[in-house]
Amino acid sequence: MKKYPALIVNHELLKENMRQVVSWCNEVGIDVAGVIKVTNGMTSVAEDYIESGAKWVASSRIEHLIRVKEAGIDIPKLMIRIPMISELDTLIEVCEYSLQSELRTLKELNIKAREAGKLHKVILMADLGDLREGFIDVDELIAVAEYVDKEMDSVHLAGIGTNLGCYGSVIPTKDKMNQLVTYAKRIEQAIGRKLEIISGGATTSLLPLFDGEMPDGINMLRIGCASFTGPLDDIRTCYGRTEMDALHDDSITLEAEVIEAKIKPTHPIGELGVDAFGQRRKYIDRGNRKRAVMALGRADYGDIGDIIPQLEGAEVIGASGDHTILDIEDCKEHIVVGDIIRFKLKYSAILNLTGSENVKKYEI
Ligand SMILES: *Cc1c(COP(=O)(O)O)cnc(C)c1O
Numbered sequence: 001m002k003k004y005p006a007l008i009v010n011h012e013l014l015k016e017n018m019r020q021v022v023s024w025c026n027e028v029g030i031d032v033a034g035v036i037k038v039t040n041g042m043t044s045v046a047e048d049y050i051e052s053g054a055k056w057v058a059s060s061r062i063e064h065l066i067r068v069k070e071a072g073i074d075i076p077k078l079m080i081r082i083p084m085i086s087e088l089d090t091l092i093e094v095c096e097y098s099l100q101s102e103l104r105t106l107k108e109l110n111i112k113a114r115e116a117g118k119l120h121k122v123i124l125m126a127d128l129g130d131l132r133e134g135f136i137d138v139d140e141l142i143a144v145a146e147y148v149d150k151e152m153d154s155v156h157l158a159g160i161g162t163n164l165g166c167y168g169s170v171i172p173t174k175d176k177m178n179q180l181v182t183y184a185k186r187i188e189q190a191i192g193r194k195l196e197i198i199s200g201g202a203t204t205s206l207l208p209l210f211d212g213e214m215p216d217g218i219n220m221l222r223i224g225c226a227s228f229t230g231p232l233d234d235i236r237t238c239y240g241r242t243e244m245d246a247l248h249d250d251s252i253t254l255e256a257e258v259i260e261a262k263i264k265p266t267h268p269i270g271e272l273g274v275d276a277f278g279q280r281r282k283y284i285d286r287g288n289r290k291r292a293v294m295a296l297g298r299a300d301y302g303d304i305g306d307i308i309p310q311l312e313g314a315e316v317i318g319a320s321g322d323h324t325i326l327d328i329e330d331c332k333e334h335i336v337v338g339d340i341i342r343f344k345l346k347y348s349a350i351l352n353l354t355g356s357e358n359v360k361k362y363e364i
Helices: 011-027 043-051 062-070 085-094 103-116 138-151 174-191 203-210 225-232 242-246 347-355
Strands: 006-009 031-035 056-059 077-079 097-100 120-126 155-162 197-199 220-223 252-265 288-294 307-309 315-319 324-327 340-345 360-363
Touching: 011 031, 011 043, 011 203, 011 220, 011 225, 031 043, 043 056, 043 062, 056 062, 062 077, 062 085, 077 085, 085 103, 097 103, 103 120, 103 138, 103 155, 120 138, 138 155, 138 174, 155 174, 155 220, 174 197, 174 203, 197 220, 203 220, 203 225, 220 225, 225 242, 225 340, 225 347, 252 347, 307 315, 340 347
Parallel strands: 006 360, 031 056, 031 220, 056 077, 077 097, 097 120, 120 155, 155 197
Antiparallel strands: 006 252, 252 288, 252 340, 288 324, 307 340, 315 324
16 A cells, blocks of 8 residues: 655656757757756756766766766766765765865865875866855966966866856856856966866756857756756746756655644634644634545644645645645635645755655656
8 A cells, every 4th residue: 555645756857858858959069968856866967967968977966976876877976066075985986077176175076086096177266256165366366276286296187167146146147157167268368278178057047048148158057956847946936047947847746635624713712822843823713614634744844835745725734843734725625634735836846855765765
């Protein structure tokens, strides 16, 4: 018997999404690094990406990439979180490529790669204002690029990249992409050869691509979100890009079971303090309404705004760690205890659910 809550990963829909994303990128000379971190590093999803034309598999967690290597999947692996010095041994063993932003780490990497008899390829990150990782000072970026190229025997400077729209909410505009290409050209002049890779960002960098404004030279995007959530991604929901409607929004869905279905008041009865998370909440009195209590909660998916019930008229009205309450008064369907309700998922819900050992995963 199927166990709930159940996460359903539909590989056909995922691959259709990935093929579309890869095709958008390939049309303008860009290759895709398929980012699998949101699925907690599912190797089957890495294989979907490869079948769909991705040239690298990438993740922010080395554990995910270890799994990909151990599954015998033959594709260059890219570590997209700046590595810890304490994980460099593993990095060299597992990944062919990594993003880097610290000379100290690069020096350590060169020593360890030499010891291991390997040549590790790096993409130096330029911080174009989003203020997470990367060199904020362009002269420092160029000096370190030159240093890696001239002084390091076991680290190869493959290119440069940037990341936007993560901490600082900075939009990857045409100007930002041009700035990255300009930096690359300065480095190419300094080292006297072409860089192999200019990595223009993540899903949000589809914005300049959709606008036909991606400058020549950008030849890699590192894409996760778009392939998994499709039109539930921010670039559809926040920036209104209808191109995303070409993708499925249900390649990964959640099913949960109703454990109570009753008519109850909508306003709590008694003296009100705080809820399960110490929050003071406002409750609107809408009289008596029918509700369903589901056997899953914030411990599974995080925020109630990130799960979307696929039951007409239903609305998630609240949740604690292990319970989720749905208002089902306006549903045409008659919901009873034991019924299963399906949810579409936003990015952080997928991130949380795939990482939760209490959620069963079914792959179809
Ligand atoms: C997470 C991440 C990505 C992928 O981001 P999506 O929004 O999922 O496409 C790309 N690059 C870096 C450095 C990341 O951390």
